[in-house]
Amino acid sequence: xxxxxxxxxxxVRFLLLVFIQVFILRQMVIAEGFWNYFKFFIYxxxxxxxxxxxxxxxxxxxxxxxxxxxxxxxxxxxVHAAAGxxxxxxxxRVLKWLEPKGGYNVNFSPTKSRMGNSWFFPYVxxxxxxHVFAYFCAEQFNVAKILDIIIGTVASFVASxxxxxxxxxxxxxxx
Amino acid sequence: xxxxxxxxxxxxxxxxxxxFLLFFFLEIICIYFIVSFNEPQRxxxxxxxxYFSGNYHNLRNSIEDYFNLDKVADxxxxxxxxxxxxxxxxxxxxxxxxxxxxQDSLRQAYHYISASVIKNSINLxxxxxxxxxxxxxxxxxxxGVITDKGVVGIVRKTGKRYALVMSVLNRATIxxxxxxxxxxxxxxxxxxxxxxxxxxxDIPVHAEVEIGDTVQTTGYSSIFPTDINIGVVDTTxxxxxNSYTIFVRLFEDLANLQYVYVVNYLEKAEIETLENExxxxxx
Numbered sequence: 001x002x003x004x005x006x007x008x009x010x011x012v013r014f015l016l017l018v019f020i021q022v023f024i025l026r027q028m029v030i031a032e033g034f035w036n037y038f039k040f041f042i043y044x045x046x047x048x049x050x051x052x053x054x055x056x057x058x059x060x061x062x063x064x065x066x067x068x069x070x071x072x073x074x075x076x077x078x079v080h081a082a083a084g085x086x087x088x089x090x091x092x093r094v095l096k097w098l099e100p101k102g103g104y105n106v107n108f109s110p111t112k113s114r115m116g117n118s119w120f121f122p123y124v125x126x127x128x129x130x131h132v133f134a135y136f137c138a139e140q141f142n143v144a145k146i147l148d149i150i151i152g153t154v155a156s157f158v159a160s161x162x163x164x165x166x167x168x169x170x171x172x173x174x175x
Numbered sequence: 176x177x178x179x180x181x182x183x184x185x186x187x188x189x190x191x192x193x194x195f196l197l198f199f200f201l202e203i204i205c206i207y208f209i210v211s212f213n214e215p216q217r218x219x220x221x222x223x224x225x226y227f228s229g230n231y232h233n234l235r236n237s238i239e240d241y242f243n244l245d246k247v248a249d250x251x252x253x254x255x256x257x258x259x260x261x262x263x264x265x266x267x268x269x270x271x272x273x274x275x276x277x278q279d280s281l282r283q284a285y286h287y288i289s290a291s292v293i294k295n296s297i298n299l300x301x302x303x304x305x306x307x308x309x310x311x312x313x314x315x316x317x318x319g320v321i322t323d324k325g326v327v328g329i330v331r332k333t334g335k336r337y338a339l340v341m342s343v344l345n346r347a348t349i350x351x352x353x354x355x356x357x358x359x360x361x362x363x364x365x366x367x368x369x370x371x372x373x374x375x376x377d378i379p380v381h382a383e384v385e386i387g388d389t390v391q392t393t394g395y396s397s398i399f400p401t402d403i404n405i406g407v408v409d410t411t412x413x414x415x416x417n418s419y420t421i422f423v424r425l426f427e428d429l430a431n432l433q434y435v436y437v438v439n440y441l442e443k444a445e446i447e448t449l450e451n452e453x454x455x456x457x458x
Binding site: 056057060061064067071076077078079081082085086088089092138139140141142 | 202220
């Protein structure tokens with residue numbers, strides 16, 4: 001697989017995910033009150049699915065800019081960027097934890113179809129939890145609101161995980 | 176040698192912590208963005224900075240206040256001395272209205288000098304107190320030392336900046352004292368091993384002394400002003416056929432003495448001259 005193809009695939013994925021995030025999911029509110037805690041994040045999937053051979057520095061920077069792009073549409077400059085940076089930083093660590101015996105095939109992306117469900121679910125769960133938690137920390141920005149942070153993290157994790165899995169089932173990307 | 180080693184270390188650090196440092200740096204930027212462009216978070220940020228800086232300033236103030244206490248206390252003592260001076264001036268003026276013949280009483284009789292105690296003892300046979308004022312502040316030997324509660328002692332030796340005070344708790348100290356209610360007086364001495372009690376001797380048996388009566392200075396010795404409180408009558412004891420010894424509980428606790436006033440009796444020189452002249456004539 002050549003380099004241009006990798007950039008093209010990830011570029012399209014980035015545009016698509018951010019587009020769905022900011023033009024569809026941003027408008028989606030299930031109901032008022034408690035349901036406000038349920039937020040759908042699918043753009044982190046772009047960070048999750050970056051190829052293995054991208055350096056950890058590049059992943060952090062891409063995470064930062066992904067979050068920044070989303071922030072521009074959400075009008076919350078810095079909040080999603082903080083979460084995206086954290087996710088980018090955690091990705092290399094989570095990959096190290098979950099590394100199979102034979103190592104990764106570095107030319108590809110860690111997709112569900114390549115890595116299998118038993119690898120992909122924990123991988124997405126851990127990183128998504130990191131992302132959602134970082135997001136709520138940055139949003140509340142107050143240690144005193146730790147309860148809001150935890151409730152928001154759990155609720156949004158459930159919502160986002162479902163949404164990401166739906167997307168995986170629909171598109172099921174190979175790379 | 177040093178440079179490659181240094182570069183190598185730097186390389187290792189970057190390799191080991193580079194991702195974290197990049198992450199950290201970008202998070203700082205994010206937090207800056209969050210605080211600069213998001214009103215709710217900015218409010219949290221501002222209120223917590225206020226909270227922390229406010230507490231910091233409070234703490235610093237209270238600590239500084241504590242260290243300033245010495246100075247505050249000094250100032251207060253100076254002010255008290257000044258007020259006592261003024262009081263003496265007013266007293267002399269009031270006397271004028273009653274006693275127009277005494278032109279001299281326009282003059283102030285006593286001058287007070289505030290001083291702080293820098294050394295003190297209470298459990299020796301002859302206790303001395305060191306104060307931080309000396310001859311350059313106008314202190315001379317044989318001046319009385321008092322506090323607002325009671326009598327402390329008599330200046331015994333004066334240095335340039337310090338003076339030694341013979342405490343009431345000193346066997347050599349003899350102060351003339353009287354019972355406030357009936358005016359009977361006698362020498363007051365200290366013979367106990369107790370820092371709270373002194374003896375007032377030679378009170379005649381026909382004097383009606385009751386426990387709880389106030390004991391004051393007489394002013395006869397020109398060391399202390401008249402009617403400075405000393406203590407209260409604790410017990411009476413018939414020392415001989417015609418005199419009482421009275422145990423007096425001191426008002427002033429000499430164990431925790433901090434600020435004192437040295438009494439300068441302005442007319443002392445004149446009185447002493449008279450007394451000396453009389454003594455010379457009698458020789």
